[in-house]
Each structure stands twice: as C-alpha cells, then as structure tokens.
Amino acid sequence: MYCFSASWPLFRAGAGRTGAPAEEARPALVPQWNFTIQGEFVSSPVVYKDVVYCGGRDGSVWAWDGFTGEPIWQYSASDWVDATPCVSSDTVFVPSRDKYVYAFDRLGGDVKWTAYTGSLDCSSPLLYDGKLYLLSGAPERKAYAIGARDGSIIASYSISQFSFSSIARRENLLYFGTNDGRFSCMNADTGQVQWSVPTRGGIFYSTLACGDDAVYAVSGGDERRLFCLDPGTGDILWQSGEIVDPSDPVSSVVSSVALGEDKVFVASTVCDELKLFAFPLTGTTPVSPLWSTPIGTPHPAGIISSPAVAGNTIYVGSGNGFLYCIDSSSGQYIAPATGALTDTPTGYYLCYSASYSTGIVASPTVSNGRVYVGTSDGNFWALKARQATAISYPDNDETVIGGSEILGTAENPDFSAYRLEYGRGIDPASWTEFAAGTAPVSSGALGAWNAASLDDGVYSIRLSVNDGVFSRAVNRVTLNNAPRPPSGLTVADTLFDGGGNLTLSWNISGDDGTGDNDVAGYRVYKSSSGAGYSLAAEVAKGAAGYTDSSCPAYTTWYYYVTSFDALSESEASGVASGFSLVDGVEITPANGGTVRLESGGLITEVVIEPNTVAETVWVGIRIPESPTDEGIPVSAGATAITREFGVTPAGTKFLKPVTVKIPYRESDIAGMKQENLRIYWFDETRAAWRIVNTSDPLAESGRVWAQLPHFSLYRIMEYLPGREELLNADMAYSYPNPARGGTLAFKYYLGDKADVTVDVYNVAGELIAHIEKTGNPAGIVSEMEWNISGIASGTYIYRIEARSGSKTKAIKKKLAIIH
Incomplete structure (x- = not known):
C-alpha cells in the first residue's frame, strides 16, 4: 500500500501518491x-x-x-x-x-x-x-x-x-x-x-x-x-x-x-x-x-x-x-x-x-x-x-545483477541489533535472513546480498531494527542475473571453403528458451594468442553456432562465447581453438572443373561441367571418420566406403547434375556383385540411407558413378535384389507427361533384375506400340524411349510389365500427348 524507502522521486513519494515510504x-x-x-x-x-x-x-x-x-x-x-x-x-x-x-x-x-x-x-x-x-x-x-x-x-x-x-x-x-x-x-x-x-x-x-x-x-x-x-x-x-x-x-x-x-x-x-x-x-x-x-x-x-x-x-x-x-x-x-x-x-x-x-x-x-x-x-x-531505519542502496525499483551491497541506516536510542532479509515478490509470503549486525549504522554498509543463485524476478529487501513492527524499511528491486553461459564450444575448419573460415558450435544457454528465458543473444570473442580477446561478432538468441570468415589459413585462433540479456553478460564458455585449411577447389560458372581427392592410391572425383553454377564456388571432398549405420535399408548391404561432398557457399544449387565417382577395392566389396553396387545418400530428415537412382557401377572398373543434383554424405552399398517389390507403381511413370516433341521415356524402378515390356493403347483399346528391354538391373531406375513423332495428340493407356524368373508384375497408367 505504501511507497518504498530510499529515494522519494515525485510528489507524495511514488506513483500511488501515498506519502508513505517504507522506512x-x-x-x-x-x-x-x-x-x-x-x-x-x-x-x-x-x-x-x-x-x-x-x-x-x-x-x-x-x-x-x-x-x-x-x-x-x-x-x-x-x-x-x-x-x-x-x-x-x-x-x-x-x-x-x-x-x-x-x-x-x-x-x-x-x-x-x-x-x-x-x-x-x-x-x-x-x-x-x-x-x-x-x-x-x-x-x-x-x-x-x-x-x-x-x-x-x-x-x-x-x-x-x-x-x-x-x-x-x-x-x-x-x-x-x-x-x-x-x-x-x-x-x-x-x-x-x-x-x-x-x-x-x-x-x-x-x-x-x-x-x-x-x-x-x-x-x-x-x-x-x-x-x-x-x-x-x-x-x-x-x-x-x-x-x-x-x-x-x-x-x-x-x-x-x-x-x-x-x-x-x-x-x-x-x-x-x-x-x-x-x-x-x-x-x-x-x-x-x-x-x-x-x-x-x-x-x-x-x-x-x-x-x-x-x-x-x-x-x-x-x-x-x-x-x-x-x-x-x-x-x-x-x-x-x-x-x-x-x-x-x-x-x-x-x-x-x-x-x-x-x-x-x-x-x-x-x-x-x-x-x-x-x-x-x-x-x-x-x-x-x-x-x-532506511535502505538507501539498492534504491527502490532498481535492477540488481547477482546481488548487491546493502547500504542504509539502522539507528535507535535503544539499539540492540538489526537484521536484513529478502523475499520473492512485492509482498513476500516468507523471508530469508542474509545479514545481521549488532552495532548501529548511519548511512553506511549494512551487509551483502548474494543473489547469484536466485531466479530472476522482483524481490523485496527488508531491514528490521530491534525486531520492531515500525522499525523497518523495505525496498523492492528487480533481480536480473546474468544468463547462464553457453557450453560445449568447438572450433572446426569450415569444410570445402578454400580456406579462411572456421565454424564455431556450442550448446545454447540454459536461459535461452528455458530457465529465465531472457537471453538476447551471444557474443563471440576472438584472439590470435589465447590472450587479449576482442569482440568478433554478436549473434541472435537461439543461435548455436557462428562462422568466422576472417581466419587466414594455417593460423590458430582462440575463441570463447558468452550469452547476454538486456543488462548483463554471462561468464565465458570454455576456450576452444582451431585453424583453417585450404580444402576446397574454386569452380567458376564459365569453366566448371574437376575436384579430386586421392587416398591410399584411390581417386575420388567430382566433375562439374561449365554453366553448372551461377557464381564462383568452392567444392571439396572429405572422407568421414565413422559413417553412421543408422537407417540402412533391408534391401542393401553396406560397405565402409563413404565420401562427403560439399560446396561453399552452403545451399548452392546446381543448374544441372554433377558427376561423382567413388572408388573401391575388390577387398571392400568381397562377396558382392559389381553390377549391384549403388551409391546411397544419407537423408538427415528421415535418418535413413536412400539409393541414388542414377548410380552406374559399370561405367568404370573400380568406381561407382552417379549424377547428383546436390551434395550430401554418400556411401557405396550393394543392392540386394528380391527384397523389394518387383515393380513399384509409385516409381513407374512416363516423362514428360503430357509429352510434346519427338520422344517420351518410360521410367521404372525394379526390385530385382527383370525383363520389361511396355504396351500402349488408345482409348478404343487398340494396341499402338510395343516396346521391350531385357536384363534391366535391380535397385536402379531404368528407362525406355518411345518415338511419338507420328502419334496423334490424345490420351493413351500404357501397361508396364516386369518378369523375373517366376515373378511377374504389371501396372497400368495414363499419359497424354500434345502436338
């Protein structure tokens, strides 16, 4: 009901105009x-x-x-x-x-x-x-x-x-x-x-x-x-x-x-x-x-x-x-x-x-x-x-960080002792004593309040002299402790960048989205010697990393990170260091290029044709230390051969597919059939390995090729025929549809090696085309072309049939031709 002690900043003490400070x-x-x-x-x-x-x-x-x-x-x-x-x-x-x-x-x-x-x-x-x-x-x-x-x-x-x-x-x-x-x-x-x-x-x-x-x-x-x-x-x-x-x-x-x-x-x-x-x-x-x-x-x-x-x-x-x-x-x-x-x-x-x-x-x-x-x-x-009996500092309605020395006055002609307490809120349900004294104080230090372990919020600080009902002073303060620091800081070379970049990663503060939830952002501090750190960057709340693009290659840089709120900054995270490597090849739009990685006498390649990228990028290849075995499909037998291909700037889109060539030794594929080797990519959103449908194990001995629309983590696996549906309706289609021009393609994915025929009928049920292809491989998308230059515009029904030993599967779909 009353104003609090310390300052009297306006007429009648406070906004409520009570004329009554709590002192x-x-x-x-x-x-x-x-x-x-x-x-x-x-x-x-x-x-x-x-x-x-x-x-x-x-x-x-x-x-x-x-x-x-x-x-x-x-x-x-x-x-x-x-x-x-x-x-x-x-x-x-x-x-x-x-x-x-x-x-x-x-x-x-x-x-x-x-x-x-x-x-x-x-x-x-x-x-x-x-x-x-x-x-x-x-x-x-x-x-x-x-x-x-x-x-x-x-x-x-x-x-x-x-x-x-x-x-x-x-x-x-x-x-x-x-x-x-x-x-x-x-x-x-x-x-x-x-x-x-x-x-x-x-x-x-x-x-x-x-x-x-x-x-x-x-x-x-x-x-x-x-x-x-x-x-x-x-x-x-x-x-x-x-x-x-x-x-x-x-x-x-x-x-x-x-x-x-x-x-x-x-x-x-x-x-x-x-x-x-x-x-x-x-x-x-x-x-x-x-x-x-x-x-x-x-x-x-x-x-x-x-x-x-x-x-x-x-x-x-x-x-x-x-x-x-x-x-x-x-x-x-x-x-x-x-x-x-x-x-x-x-x-x-x-x-x-x-x-x-x-x-x-x-x-x-x-x-x-x-x-x-x-x-x-x-x-x-x-x-x-x-x-x-008065508290002069911290003043009423002030913000306190971590605690505060308490200043004020505790005087009485019959003085015996004073006590300092704190409680949560404006009208605390309970009080906790944190300091006391047996000598009077006149405009001086009464005690220290250590509030570093308390949650943020409004607190009341009470000074009592001789335990008197009226010999009391109460100030209200807002506690805004520094947020908890980020943890687990790591510094690593930014892959495939041509050098000059380091990637920092950390675990966000316990007060970012949880706890006091008052983190406003993070500050990254940097040093070339492990001393004399300076502010390198500020990043927004929720950020768990930062890429520093001003790191000359082969020079060690040291970092720590803090979190901050509106008023204060946390303690520093642990220090981490790293140095940048030249690990990418410059690729220009006009020239394209080939990137090679030699390891143990085996050469991995990426072939990028001219006009594949819209701006100059850096492309690199890395051999991961321990590929995940999570999400390997039942229809695949995994090898240990993995490669990671990357491009900087991240998120670069290729204007046309690039060709990758991943090598293997005979010992790597022991017991596997070369014709069934495929390249799989790891889908992080599904935590599963998925087959690259353009895999070609026969283009070159000792390497599996594939054309890729983007980069990811890749692994050579053997496709195991017979463990998937022979002909999958969702993966059998004509392209383009509607079709224009001279040809269209029938594409299909087989669960086993099979012979495939395609029959095309007009709306009257008359057979107008029959195409077949023998020995289609399993675990890969195959296709047959159909010359439609002499076929009239209209809607047609086609039937794709796959035959493998005793298995036969057929599906029917529609296509349209427009001339």
Missing part, C-alpha cells in the same frame, strides 16, 4: 542544514540518490546535496515554480507558472527541452511508460501526455474542469480530482475516462492515494468527506461522515491523502483551525475518525501541507510555521527535540519572519532517515531523525 524516521530531530532563497516554498521537495530537488517562488529550480545542503545546480525560470518536480535516473521534470514544463539533466541542470502548456498552474508530473502525465490549471481543462525524451505533446485529453491535483497511478489507470468536485479514472493507454464520481466539494490541490485494494480521496469545499473507492469501477466502498460540522459556513481546504500501515490520514481546515484526522483503511459508511489532532492554523494562501508517514510517525506542516510530528497510533504529539509523546501541542518552528509569508504549505519529504521541507518565508530545512 522509519522518528524524532528526536536534529537540524542538518538550512538554505534560504528570496521567495516562498510552495513546491514540495523530492529526493533521488541523496540529491534534493525543489522549486521556489524565486523562479528557481534547486538541486542540493542531501547531506550537506551545498547547491549542486540552480536554474531560473521566468516565473514561480510551485509544482513539485518529478525525477528519473537522468532527468528532472517540473512545470513553471511561465506556462512551460522543463526537463533538466539531473546531475548538471542543463535544460534538455521545454514544452508549452499554456497554463499558469500545472499539477506535479507523473512519469510512466516514457511519458509525463500532468493536469493543467486555469484556464486549460486538459490532461497532458508529454514525451519524456523530447518534450513533444503526445496527447492532450479534455477533462471536466481545470485542476491542481496530481495524477496517481495504479498499473495503467490514472486517478485525479478536478475542481468541479469530481474524482476520475483515466486509462493511460487510451486516454478514455473509465469512471467519474461527483461530489459537492472542491478538490483543488488534494491528490488521491492508491492502496492495495482501494483508492482513497478527500473532498473539501462544501462536502468535507473521505471516500474509499473501488479502483476499477469507482464504486464507493465506504465514506466518512462530514469531517467538519456541516453547519459550519466556512468552506474547508483539505490536504492530499496519506496511507499508513493500517490508517488513512488527511489534514483539513476546521473554521480557523487546522486538524489532522486518522481513519481506518476499511469500514462501513459512515466511517468516523479514529482520532483528530490540532496542528496549528491554516495558511491564508488557502494551501495546506499534506502529511508524510514514516513508520509510526506523521510529519505535517502548518500555517503557523511549525512542523508537527504526530504518533500514528495515538494521535499524540511527538516532541521534536526529545522524541517523547505529549498531549501538549508542540512542533518544530522553522520560520524566522513574522509576516504574511510565515508558515508551511509545502509537504514534507522523508528519505533515508531525513525530513526535508521548505517554508513560506524561503527557508529550506533538512532534519535528521535519531531513530531511523
């Missing part, structure tokens, strides 16, 4: 520094990384060192700066009454951009999803969405009335009040108003607060009432009775809402008095205050300070110039000098002059055990709480 800062209060300007402070301070930012009615935006009060930078606008700034990691955003919104470099104060709104008064901005959201004051009636990077007006949405209320956010819903007494909810993605709740009161400067399950809002003016609203529908879950007696004719001014551990706090004028009210978070209409405490008098300007809740202490300013410290449980005063509870009104007087400008209308800010507030007489104060 403790309880009096006694000790002044740390004071700074005076020539004007009033209406703007409330914000704190980021221990730098305090605030606007002033001297027309300036100020940045001070949060510990010393030394000015870091100052910028003078053309008019007052009453709105509270909003600060991000690199930019400070704030509107001015000169009708511009300014964006400053956070550290140096240089103006990044300005955006014109046309309004003298604008609410304090909210940064969300790269856009700055704020409401315009008079005379405009708009909600602005401004590009945080360049100040462009992305959108302006009409609202029911002008407003000074600052926008609160819960997920993608924006909540605000307007000066016609309405509380509204707008969808940040669409700009559409989701709901609007009317009241009879006035909203003016009051800002809504987002709790766990409800949105809290207070109206002033003629209806002085606290509302608890459903965040999604705007339904009134409960409402209080009138905070001020309805018969009181004086219109009331109300503060923004603050949310504590179990209460809702709001300040309101009551006649000529100012009071702080406490209500329960839940209840049944009408809900009555748990307590109310006078906190001086209102400021004549009609603006009142809003309460800030730190643990069980409430800080709120008053028009009489006092900063009041109130116990959240009882509503009693806390003496600022001693920390003692008292029923006697007491506060810390922060104003020096007795004039109209005396008083406090700005809202106090609590960050890292310090209270910051500006006064109407131009004094800015930093007060340190002697009882403080």
